[in-house]
Amino acid sequence: MTPETRKVDEKLLAKMRLVAARGFSNSAQGLSQMIGRELSVFSPDVDMVPLAVIPDMLGGPDNDAVGVYLRFDGELVGQIMMVISYQQALEFCDMVLDEPSGTTKEFGRMERSALSEIGNLTGSFFLNAIYEITGLSSYPSPPAVMVDMVGSILDVVIATMGAISDQILMFKAAFQIAERQIQADFWIIPDPSTLEKLTVAEMVKK
Template sequence: MSLTDEIKPMHLDVLREAGNIGAGNAATALSQLLNKKIDLNVPSVRIVDFQEMQKMAGGEEKVVAAAFLRVTGEAPGSMFLILQKEEAEELAFSLTGKEVNIIDDSFDELAASALRELGNILAGAYLSALSDFTSISMQPSVPSLAVDMAGAIISAGLLEISQAGDYAIVIDTVMEEADKEKAANANGQFFLLPDPEAFYKIFQSLGVEWND
């Protein structure tokens, strides 16, 4: 029996609930930052291997914007916030009021800083909620931002880690401006990659019993 066979829908439901609580806290922070009401929710949480992770990010050659950060504390690991090109540009506009193209010179330090701050707010809120659910201390580092093909970003991020597990926890995130009649959703994906021992620790705290 594989490791993921031990993880049941109820365990993922707890992670999704933690994600929605984190999203609620992040929405409050973003609403204050933008001076407009922002809604965030987490429709699903999944466990995937690294090959599937690249596919979900849009494929190895798909250009994306990604915030990358390390998770420190009792369950160390790494996180990616992956935004498709159009969604990164829309969010940069919402945050800065300036239209940008992430693959040319219009994508300046102001826009990059805004997306890093978005990643910082979302990661901090999610990890805080997950810490409360699991009673495991987890804190995010200051994120870095990269614009490149999804495969290159993920590979570079994994190379930066001295060790990595075989699986990622995928937290889908949907962001929208609540007061718009026809609000365009911005969909991002968080990939939480706990270091091997941390992966076991998180799920053991949720009641998963591993069988040898």
């Protein structure tokens, strides 16, 4: 990576940290209203990650996981994926449905619906935060829930785009209710022109 490229990446990441702070804060409020209990969302880490290394970062391409997928269009074009390990996703369902740990054994209609709404709300608040910070607007598709291996989930992302960046924005997040907490990854996979727009966009003064 050249010094200039590193400078561009750092400029983009600075904006994305603001997006994460605002997006996760607003999504926590929305999710708390949805489930009727206080839910907190923390985002300790944001990074630009090569697409090729994603499976290994999640334990390998054969690891089971749950993904909630949204596509976004408008001034910005790309995809958002919330990815949670299989066991953490089971625990997440127990948390939001107010069940004891270990209650959820599989992803039925109710569990998939809960995960779908969480991914949809969080993704939508992310896009709202991007608009508030950069002035660039976009709108999400309906969410789709996938229960599969990490490699297969990533294949879906790649197959649904004609042009895709070789880097993605990865947001680490923790969802917490009382003493219970789960870890999730949020991928923002922009097309190349969107990545350029996000990089050069001036921050909106409010």
